[in-house]
Amino acid sequence: MTTVPFSVGTFAEAQQQPYPGIVVEGRVYDTRTVxxxxxxxxxxxxxxxxxxxxxxxxxxxxxxxxxxxxxxxVLAPVQPPGQIFGAGANYREHVLxxxxxxxxxxxxANEEELREQAGREMxxxxxxxxxxxxxxxxSAISGPYDDVILPATGEDHDWELxxxxxxxxxxWQVGVEQALDAVAGYTICNDLTTRSLVPRTDIPMMGTDWxxxxxxxxxxxxxxxxxxxxxxxxxxDLEISLRxxxxxxxxxxxxxxxxxxxxxxxxxxxxxxxxxxxxxxxxSPAGNxxxxxxxxxxxxxxxxxxxxxxxxxxxxxxxxxx
Numbered sequence: 001m002t003t004v005p006f007s008v009g010t011f012a013e014a015q016q017q018p019y020p021g022i023v024v025e026g027r028v029y030d031t032r033t034v035x036x037x038x039x040x041x042x043x044x045x046x047x048x049x050x051x052x053x054x055x056x057x058x059x060x061x062x063x064x065x066x067x068x069x070x071x072x073x074v075l076a077p078v079q080p081p082g083q084i085f086g087a088g089a090n091y092r093e094h095v096l097x098x099x100x101x102x103x104x105x106x107x108x109a110n111e112e113e114l115r116e117q118a119g120r121e122m123x124x125x126x127x128x129x130x131x132x133x134x135x136x137x138x139s140a141i142s143g144p145y146d147d148v149i150l151p152a153t154g155e156d157h158d159w160e161l162x163x164x165x166x167x168x169x170x171x172w173q174v175g176v177e178q179a180l181d182a183v184a185g186y187t188i189c190n191d192l193t194t195r196s197l198v199p200r201t202d203i204p205m206m207g208t209d210w211x212x213x214x215x216x217x218x219x220x221x222x223x224x225x226x227x228x229x230x231x232x233x234x235x236x237d238l239e240i241s242l243r244x245x246x247x248x249x250x251x252x253x254x255x256x257x258x259x260x261x262x263x264x265x266x267x268x269x270x271x272x273x274x275x276x277x278x279x280x281x282x283x284s285p286a287g288n289x290x291x292x293x294x295x296x297x298x299x300x301x302x303x304x305x306x307x308x309x310x311x312x313x314x315x316x317x318x319x320x321x322x
Contacts, residue, residue: 002060006228006231008185008225008226010041010076010078011073013073018073020040020043020079022058023225024066027069034054034058041078042078042277045276074144074145074223075143076142076143076220076221076223077222081222082167082279083135083274084137085281086210086214087131087281090283090284091256091283091285094286094287094288096118096286099117100115102290105117105118122258131268134210136214140219141220142314143221144224145224147314148192148218148221148296148302148315148317149218149319150296150317150318151194151319152321153212153216156195157195157295158290159190159244160191160192161242161250161284162188162283164186164222164282165235165264165279165280165281165282166183166187166277167182167274168182168229169181171275172274173269174265176263179266179269185231186227186306187227187309188222190222190304193214194212194214197209222279227309227310232308232309235260236260237255238308239253240253240254240285242305243302249287249289249292250287250288251285252286252287254282254285298316
C-alpha cells in the first residue's frame, strides 16, 4: 500500500474559525471530516499515535477536491500552541561566531585565539556536558507569513532560524534511546532575540535574561507545517537557510548540533513534563545578525527554509506606539 507524504497545519478562510488540515501536494484537506472530535491541531496531538494512522489513511485516498493552500491563511501549525523549550549555544560554528562577535574569552585574545578557546570548550561540552535550555511563552508564536513586529525596546533584534521538534506524547524522564518516540513531527521556527536585553547588567550575578530578550509578540514565526516524523528519516541531516532581503545569511546543516533532538528531549524531560503540542527549538546555526553587525529593521523581509519542511516569508515592521 502506498504511503502518501503529508503535512499537518492550521488554516483559515476569511472571517472563519481556523481548522486543522493535512496538506498533500499543495492542497488542504479538513481533518475534521475523519476526526470530528479533534477541532484543533492540539486535539490531534493529544491522541497523536491513533490520529496519525487516520490522517495517513486520509492522505492515501485524497482527490483533487482539497483547497489550494495559497487560497487560505496559514497559521502556526499547532493551535493552541504549547510550551516552548529552547536550546541555547547548540551549534558549534554558531558558538564560535558569537564568541568572536561578543569578545567572550580571555582578555586581549585575538579572533583566532577566541575561536580556538571556544572550540575546545564546545568539544569538551559535547563529550561530557549537558544542554543549556531556556523557556519561551506561547503568546509570542506567530504564523509563517505574518509580519514580525519589532518592539521599541532595543534596536538589535536578531534572527535565529531553527529546527522545531513538536512533541506527540506526554514524556517524563525518558532516556536518550527512547526519546525520539515522543516526537510527533518537525517544523520551522525563527527564534528572534533582542541582543541588548540578554545581559542583566543591573544584577550581573543573575547572568542572562531570556524572558525579556526572546518573548515579544511575533518573536517565534513558526511553520508553515508540522511534518510527521515518519517523513523525516534523520533530523540531523537537514539544511537550514535564511535570506534577508534576498541575501543568504544562514546556511548550515543540522549535523552541527552539539546535542541532537534525542538528547534535548531526554534532558528536558528530567526536569519538566513534556506534553503533546510542546515545541523544542534546537538552536541556531551560524550566520546571525550579531556576526554580521546587522540587525533587523522595518521593511526587512526574511525568507527561511529547512529541507523538506517548507518555507517562511516574514516582513518586519515597527511596533505602533501605544
